Amino acid sequence: MIKINLLGADTPRASRKSRLPQVNLKGQQVVIGCGLILLASAGLIGWRFYQLGAESMQLDADISSAQQETARLHSIIGEVQKFEQRRTQLQ
Secondary structure (H helix, E strand, O other), X not given: OOOOOOOOOOOOHHHOXXXXXXXXXXXXXXXXXXXXXXXXXXXXXXXXXXXXXXXXXXXXXHHHHHHHHHHHHXXXXXXXXXXXXXXXXXX
C-alpha cells in the first residue's frame, strides 16, 4: 500500500533558510581559475615576446658580422685576382 504524506509541518526548524546571504564558492573558484589561466597566458606571451626580441637582436648582430666578413673577403678576392693577372702577364 502506498502512503502519501500531505502534511508538510514535520520539517525541522534547522533546515529553514537563514536570513544571511548564501555564498557560492564554486563561482568564485571558476573566476579565480580563469584569472590564473589568464595571468599564466599573459606571462607566457610576455616571455615569448622577450625571447623573440633577444633572438632578433642576435640574428641582426650575426647578419652584421657576416656582411663585414663578406666585404673583407671581397677585398681579398680582388687582390687575388690582381695577383693572378700579374702572374699571367709575367708568364
